[in-house]
Amino acid sequence: MVVGDFAEELQTVVIGSGPGGYVAAIRAAQLGQKVTLIERGNIGGVCLNVGCIPSKALIHAGEEYQTSLDSSLLGIETKETTIDFKKTQAWKDEKVVRPLTKGVEQLLKKNQVSIIKGEAYFVNSQTLHVMFDDEKGQTYTFEKAIIATGSRPIELSSFKFNKRIIDSTGVLNLSELPKKLIVIGGGYIGTELAGAYAKLGTEVTILEGMDQILMGFEKDMVKLVEQNFKSKNVKVITNALAKKAEQDDQHVTVTYEANGKEEQLEADYVLVSVGRRPNTDDIGLDIAGIETDEKGFIQVDEQGRTNKKNIFAIGDIVPGLALAHKASYEAKVAAEALSGSKGAAVDYLAMPAVCFTDPELATVGYTEKEAKAKGFDAVSNKFPLAGNGRALSLNQTTGFVRLVTEKESHTILGAQIAGVSASDLIAELGLAIENGLTAEDIALTIHSHPSLGESIMDAAELVLGQPIHT
Known part of the structure; x- marks a missing residue:
């Protein structure tokens, strides 16, 4: 291992190119940092290559298959539906995953982020050694770093991973x-x-x-x-x-x-x-003096800064839910803090969580129980999607929109949605919570008709005791 005078000097280093790493690299570059991204695998990390994106592609393929089986209900008669699964997998890889990962690589280049392909190990709190393969490597010094190495599946001792x-x-x-x-x-x-x-x-x-x-x-x-x-x-x-x-x-x-x-x-x-475990056990954190807890999560402050003031950590390797959008959010905060912003800090109240089941589930802010535990005089009101015209026309009326509000002021404290497009609808309610909006604010916002978004307006009117459609 070569260090000292032979080490190449870098300004800001980001380790990992998932939805935390690549966003951190781009935002830091936009804020004037000269950024180098180090990635041992494919650009885009787990999420884009073998996680969020390909899983949603397979979910969509399954939905299309089910739609063809159920089409007679709509008066559409089809011959027997078959699946060529190899073609399904090829579509997922070639038409979904590859364009996204190539697009991220182009975004990095557009923002003048240098990319090093290799595996990074800390030598100390200002030096990294990167192995390009089993034999070749290079040592780099850096001023600042953001660790975004992600996580991996937990393996059970009685169920070791193999072919089956x-x-x-x-x-x-x-x-x-x-x-x-x-x-x-x-x-x-x-x-x-x-x-x-x-x-x-x-x-x-x-x-x-x-x-x-x-x-x-x-x-x-x-x-x-x-x-x-x-x-x-x-x-x-x-x-x-x-x-x-x-x-x-x-x-x-x-x-x-x-x-x-x-x-x-x-x-x-x-x-x-x-579950998943953080990828922090083999990158030399102990050598660099970076503190982790007993589960391997890196301890950070509200800006993502570790106990080493020049090193930040984001995403699955810090405490909290392992969510891609959480990693991207933390990435922007860390990049701003690293670039000199003293006011940048995380606030997770309006952090949505979504599960792409059938129906989709989404939640943001507090549940009624959580709000009451925080001392709010909270109430909840639930509007059924069966009362929404667009849901009826889509033949997807299962589910509801629930708003959790403060009883007197009607301030929105939280929301839960179960139903078609919950993953998209929850964004409006996250915005409402982030900005301290009330049920009146939503009720007075004109929603297009017919749309699923109207169910949020209807839920707000229910809060006010003035429901039209239930």
């Missing part, structure tokens, strides 16, 4: 459509991918250790997903402990315990989706 026991990356890149799939873990990733494959015709079983799937969402929202799973023949087994797996060339048999009894299930593949 796979993680989220593996299940997104299967060359064949499984006849049967077991999903261990009913969180965001597990339920989304279970739903995607169920819509494509796979027989899916979810084994969840808690008493419900999707613990981050309220029960009445989760119930809608469970009902949809039943209609797609997805079996959800809660309070289940997956114990071991036995496999041959074609199948995997999982032994699990539920209700005091041991049972067995057989499938083509097992997806293990029990």
